[in-house]
Amino acid sequence: MSVVEVDAVTVSLDGRPIVWDADLAVEPGEFVVLMGANGSGKSTLVRAMTGILPVSAGQVRVLGTPVERLRERHRIGYVPQRGGASTGVPASVGEVVASGRVSRRRLLRPTGAADRRAVAEALEVVGLADRARERVTSLSGGQQQRVLIARALAAEPEVLFLDEPTAGVDLPNQQALADTLERLSATGATIVLVAHELGTLAGLIDRCVVLRDGRIVYDGLPLSEVEVHGTPGVPLQVGDHRDHPAQHPGPHAGPHAGAHDAQHHDQHHPHDHHDHVDRPHEPGPHDCGPGHSDSAPDISGPFDRSHHERGSA
Amino acid sequence: MIDLLGYEFMQRALVAALFTGLAAPVIGTYLVQRRLSLMGDGIGHIAVTGVAIGLLTGFSPTWTAVLVAAAGAVLLEVIRERGHTSGDLALALLFYGGLAAGVLITGLAGQSGARLQQYLFGSLTTISIADAWFTIALALVVVALGLGLLPQLFAIAQDRDFAVVAGLNVRAYNMLVAVLAAVTVTIAMRTVGLLLVSALMVVPVAASQQVARSFRTTLLLAMAVGTTAGVGGLLISAELSFHATVAPGPTIVLLALAIFVLAWPLGAWLRRREVRA
Numbered sequence: 001m002s003v004v005e006v007d008a009v010t011v012s013l014d015g016r017p018i019v020w021d022a023d024l025a026v027e028p029g030e031f032v033v034l035m036g037a038n039g040s041g042k043s044t045l046v047r048a049m050t051g052i053l054p055v056s057a058g059q060v061r062v063l064g065t066p067v068e069r070l071r072e073r074h075r076i077g078y079v080p081q082r083g084g085a086s087t088g089v090p091a092s093v094g095e096v097v098a099s100g101r102v103s104r105r106r107l108l109r110p111t112g113a114a115d116r117r118a119v120a121e122a123l124e125v126v127g128l129a130d131r132a133r134e135r136v137t138s139l140s141g142g143q144q145q146r147v148l149i150a151r152a153l154a155a156e157p158e159v160l161f162l163d164e165p166t167a168g169v170d171l172p173n174q175q176a177l178a179d180t181l182e183r184l185s186a187t188g189a190t191i192v193l194v195a196h197e198l199g200t201l202a203g204l205i206d207r208c209v210v211l212r213d214g215r216i217v218y219d220g221l222p223l224s225e226v227e228v229h230g231t232p233g234v235p236l237q238v239g240d241h242r243d244h245p246a247q248h249p250g251p252h253a254g255p256h257a258g259a260h261d262a263q264h265h266d267q268h269h270p271h272d273h274h275d276h277v278d279r280p281h282e283p284g285p286h287d288c289g290p291g292h293s294d295s296a297p298d299i300s301g302p303f304d305r306s307h308h309e310r311g312s313a
Numbered sequence: 314m315i316d317l318l319g320y321e322f323m324q325r326a327l328v329a330a331l332f333t334g335l336a337a338p339v340i341g342t343y344l345v346q347r348r349l350s351l352m353g354d355g356i357g358h359i360a361v362t363g364v365a366i367g368l369l370t371g372f373s374p375t376w377t378a379v380l381v382a383a384a385g386a387v388l389l390e391v392i393r394e395r396g397h398t399s400g401d402l403a404l405a406l407l408f409y410g411g412l413a414a415g416v417l418i419t420g421l422a423g424q425s426g427a428r429l430q431q432y433l434f435g436s437l438t439t440i441s442i443a444d445a446w447f448t449i450a451l452a453l454v455v456v457a458l459g460l461g462l463l464p465q466l467f468a469i470a471q472d473r474d475f476a477v478v479a480g481l482n483v484r485a486y487n488m489l490v491a492v493l494a495a496v497t498v499t500i501a502m503r504t505v506g507l508l509l510v511s512a513l514m515v516v517p518v519a520a521s522q523q524v525a526r527s528f529r530t531t532l533l534l535a536m537a538v539g540t541t542a543g544v545g546g547l548l549i550s551a552e553l554s555f556h557a558t559v560a561p562g563p564t565i566v567l568l569a570l571a572i573f574v575l576a577w578p579l580g581a582w583l584r585r586r587e588v589r590a
Contacts, residue, residue: 050478073480080474087471089346089518092527099468103479108461135526138587151475161478 001064003028003159003190004049009058011041011048017056018044020214026159031181031191031204033222036211042194043081043163045211049192050078050161062159074103077157079148081164081194093139093147094132097122100154122150126180142173149180159190166199174200317551325445326437326547330565333504333513334543336452338521338535339459340497341514343490346470346528352389352491353511356498358408359385360507361415363499364432369422374432375447378502382495385411390491394484435506435562437547444503451500455493460532466490467528504543505562512566513539520573523580542569 004026011019019041026032034042047053049060051067060067063075070076077100100122101115123129126146131139136147145165152160162181166174178200185191185204195201202222210218317323344352363381367374385407392403419429431439440448459466469476469486476483494514501510521534546565553559 047474052474052477071480073478076478078475078478080472087346088348088350089342089528089531090522090526091467091471095467095528096471099464099471099475100479102464102468102476102481105464107465111464133526134587155479 001028002026002061003030003063004192005059005061006045006049007059007061009045009048009055009060011044011053012056013044013053018214019048019211021058022211022216024209024216024219026190026192028190029185029188031185031206032193032209033198033201033205033207034192034194034209034211035196035198038196040211041214042211044214046161046163046192046194050076052078074155075158077152077155077160079145079152079160079162079165081167090135090137092132093128093134093136094119094123096136096147097132097150097154100151103155118154118156119150122153125153125183126150127176140170140173142169142176145169146173146176146180149177153184157189159192160184162191162193164194164196166201167196171200177201178204322438322440323551325440325442326561327544328445329437329440329448330504330543330547330561331540332449332452333501334517334539334541334565335536336455336459336539337497337501337510337513338517338539339456339532340490340494341518341539342528342532342535343459343466343470344494345515345518345522346467347490350515351511352386353494353498353514355389355404355408355411356382356386356495357502357507357510358415359411360495360498360502361429361432362411362418363415364429364502364507365415365418365422368424368428369418375444375499375502378432379451379496379499382498383492386491386495387488390487394487432502433506433508434560435502435504435509437504437561440503448500448503451496455497455500456536458489458493462486462489463529463532505565509562509566512569513542516566516569516573517542520569520576523573523576524583538569538572542566542572 002025004024006022006024009019009022010017022045024045034046036042044053048055049062049067051060051062051070054068062070063072065071098111098115098119101111101118105111105115120129123132126149128139128143128146128150131143136144139147149162149165152162165177169177181191181193181201182204193201193205198205205222208218208220208222209216318327341353344350360378360382362385363378364374366372366381367377370377389404389407392407416426416429419426465476465481465486468479469481469483473483497514498507498510501513505513517535517538518531520538522531525531525534542565546568547561549568550559550561550564553564
């Protein structure tokens, strides 16, 4: 059973369709990245997957249940796009992470030992255990992003949705984030991540889905192109069409080992299950296009589902 | 001073000031967290109509104020939820409509402006036994729900989208906060008056967040500040009224503001020390 099933989903904002007729199935333990230029609908799609946005057509099923009717909400985690989300009243790092337990807590019950343990573990995983009592706003943007990830982890979810977690995050924090996601993925969690560029995450991805103008135009194996042409942490300009000289054909052809030289113990990549062949729309072991998603319009021919896959849903 | 406390009206006033000071900052903290510091003020204006309806119909103005303020608060919440751009204007229309209708209806009821003024600026010392009990009961409800639902209300105000994914009924909780805000406004109506209600909800929060690092500390400290201001302001005004006419409502609000002014440099010093550490 797929963990996330997106079935002919159209999502509209203010009556304007942002995502058109999208089909996508995410299998247990997969690490999928949604890529695309600004306005391609990738964030909208992930927000529909989590049930934040209602779909105007089709259906999203998460863990076998239509997402709007899913009761066990602690099984899904969500890390929003914007970092920090400062409000009018100070909040400590520990409090924000503890608010992730809200999906597991019962009404009017005090914080239990399990809550405290999960919060402590989540803070440990993102490397902010010693900052729990500080104001969230006293942290850097990258650290605040890690707080939001810890908040999602505190509920101990099986599926994690992240909306551009590396946007505006400095390189050390991107690396910390990649380490966190790698550890999480190693435990068998399913991860759906929206990214403008992969950066330090490139080596972790099992599968890449590219959106353009609200349609899924590519769904297949990733190419770690970013290591070839991009400097992680240096955001490329929108509309930047660089040349992508080397096109590595293999899924893990890039030299990503070097990107994860931090102290990893369980360093053995758990994602060698590229068994997507049975999915009907699987175009085969192609490249995830260029690692930088703004170049998605370059994708054509066999990758471009917009010609021949339309109407098959 | 001790002599004054022997008077029954003074005891009732003290109880009302104590519970109002305790409850108002609880909801105030959530409103400030949502950046809705002026919502209490808006509900206060709407409650004027409620008071006037009470004066016109002969029902207890306190109860009609609760009902009209709650209805208005729910309406505000719906407007806020629906339109993002027109919300601000719609709120303004509602505020002025509430105040104007209140003054007009009070006139129709054949009551003088002085009667309405009791509600606009508070009249702690004319509180009846029934009013005192009403204040205690509603204040306890506000405190119990405000503290008991802290995890849920905090999560929603902190990040609405996250709360939706976590399965919280965001709309229901927002409505609850709106209704509790209306109830708080009505509680504080007799103490500091409808026009200064928002101050007792918001100023203690502004003071406590200068020195607090967490939401929970901010909330609890704001309750302490509110209680201090409520009781202290009443006693100060009582003491001073031997010499001049000093109304308790404004005294309470000014005392809360004075605590804020003291907390500000303290907070700045604490933050600087934090950065250095």
